[in-house]
Amino acid sequence: MFAIRSRPTVQVGCDALRCKAADIGKELARFAPAAVGEFIDMATGAATLASATDIRERRLVRLMLTAYPSAPPSADEVARLFNLTSSAARSLMRATAAKHRLQLRDRIEPALKAILASCKGDGKGPYAAVINNPILVELLNARLETSTDPKTPVRRTGDSLTQYTIDVGSYNFLKDSFK
Structure with a gap:
């Protein structure tokens, strides 16, 4: 070719x-x-x-x-x-x-939805996510900034480069925002 x-x-x-x-x-x-x-x-x-x-x-x-x-x-x-x-x-x-x-x-949106779908959690405590692309984290946090209620940003867990924590309220807002 x-x-x-x-x-x-x-x-x-x-x-x-x-x-x-x-x-x-x-x-x-x-x-x-x-x-x-x-x-x-x-x-x-x-x-x-x-x-x-x-x-x-x-x-x-x-x-x-x-x-x-x-x-x-x-x-x-x-x-x-x-x-x-x-x-x-x-x-x-x-x-x-x-x-x-x-x-x-x-x-971009399917990648963000896939992150949310892969989160581990029961809805009673923070969700755990593996995110390999930091730009996608920034895009999730930009979406959280559009909320009329304050939301906690998606943040790294400990000193890991790919493990992130998403609080329940932030997770619910993000899930709802993609419907």
């Missing part, structure tokens, strides 16, 4: 996409629709971009709509794909999710 002739180019591509040389064509095919869409926008003048940040945000939107159909990429994946630091990748994801929320709603 894709012909990459240079061995160093294949190796760099494999490192960036975390795949074997034999799978590079298949991995690149996941990203091809986003690249083609970007080219069509450029050629037709549909994409008037003012800055490099606009370009990155638009690319991330396209990737989320094509290469990551079931859940948004993690900050680590975005950092790797865009050659950014982890904090810059989180900032890019945060800005993209905020600016393009309507376009991305069908990709």
